[in-house]
Amino acid sequence: MAHSRFIKDTGLTARMTLVMFLLGALFVGLVVGLMYALPNYAFLIGVIGLGIAWFQWYNSDTLALKAMRAREVSPEEAPELHGMIDRLCAMADMPKPRVAIAYTDLPNAFATGRSPSRAAVCVTTGILDRLTAEELEGVLAHELSHVAHRDVLVMTLASSAGIVAGMATRGAQYGAIFGGGRRSDNNGAGAFGFLIALVVSLVVYAISFFLTRLLSRYRELSADRAGAFLTQKPSALASALTKITGEIAAIPTRDLRSAQSMNAFFIAPAISGATLSTLSSTHPSLEQRIEQLAKVSAELGRPMDGGFPSPGPEL
Template sequence: MFRGNQIKTAALLGLLSGILVLGGYWATGTEQGALIGLIFAAISSFGSWFYSDKAALAAYKAQPISREQAPELYDLVKNLTQKAGLPMPKLCVVPTQTPNAFATGRNPEHAAVAVTEGIMQILDKDELAGVIAHELTHIKNRDTLTQAVAGTLGGAVTFLGRMLTFGTMYGSVNRDNRQGGNPFGILILVILAPISASLIQMAISRTREFSADRGSAEITGNPLALASALEKLESVGKRVPMNGNPAFEPVLIMNPFSGGGLQSLFRTHPPTEERVRQLQKIARNQQNNTSFAAN
């Protein structure tokens, strides 16, 4: 399952980059447009790789804390980090009463885990451990980098569409100095490409959330604690929305404001009910394995 998710994620990221390259070519009708798209993809990927942790932390005004400031939280994270086989990440607190958490960083050596003031008030120690283990799994699987690259590529698709559209309408971009580009290509870049990019980015996010839930269960050995935490987060989060850049919503452990039906296509996270069912299934399997080993 893990390998399949990795392959799916890589394919979706490749598709995002392909939209940039093909969109540039269709809009201009030349290799120059494709090259512009390729350059945007490369710059976006490198920028998100290097600055992803700083951007996410700044978006939610996360403040780094030391062990002296929050010894219980720090020791909890350190203990879970050791169980996960990871270096200690930077620990941050977000000054908001909205219960949520996220992880960011280009690799385990440059990672950060952030929790809100609100989440520490409504979760007990086991539930908070489940949430933090979920975020540590994102770091271990390098989902933090994947999400950053996906989000940046998605934004680049929209920006490139606007730039090339302006160029093809008001300037000459073809080699033979014909003004204007392919109208169908412009339509793709302006309307269809951004929608497609958003759908791909959200599909990546949903795939990685299930994997992180399983990772949390493995680290803590208590999948029901995370299930309980998710139910609390959804219930309280609906009443206390979290302010921040919507582009970073996929990094949060939960975004409770996704609707059903057609709106489910634009979910950044799987339905909480399904995540809870999966965790309950893991708990039953753990119990059965324990019973079998005892016999």
């Protein structure tokens, strides 16, 4: 974890560490299984899979900004936004990331980058138009917490088992159908090895998928808590989350689909008409987040003022 003044959350950190340990064990198990089932292909699959994960991590800031068609803005172009991030970075004792704006009505924000010194924070014009200064500050503190805690690195490592398992699944499907490219007298044994690899990879991919989503939800709760303690205004973040979630529901489905590849980065996923409390969700439910922020308010001796909009039915 990067050194900063963001508060540490021992409970959430312990849970995230446990999930990372399980994912690491899963990855080791997958590699060992592939070595037995596909001795001629396991090393190549592992190297290519890890290479893809490394590329995604190393270029995460560039890829994410391009995906949202965001543009980096200077202090002269967005003085209030830069000023707010300057203050929060000084409070958190962390390097200032690059600042970008995505020109879309979808109200959202995200942070990305392989390290605090190579990071970017992006907000949409939709969120700038809808939030008050205090609410936006809460959102930015949440995103800066992701940067300080190197969450892009954490999630990239966590996804490695799933990436390799997905590649192995495709390779095993191809090999089982075509006999693995072996001679006819060995086709039976070769196909059996590929079938074993297919089953193992599918199981590993499924487990990795749900564990990664669980880690992502813990990561969001941790960022909510850290950001709220930094600003000392948990009710402002609660209000922002409530507004963002409600406004996302009003965005046309076509526009939401075009942004869903960024859901793991967003402060609130671009989802409408689906529950956020399922095992496959990248984010905790709005109710969970509001409840945690209410606890932060109690710890700070500042009970929630109840001035933010009602969350209504969960999406």
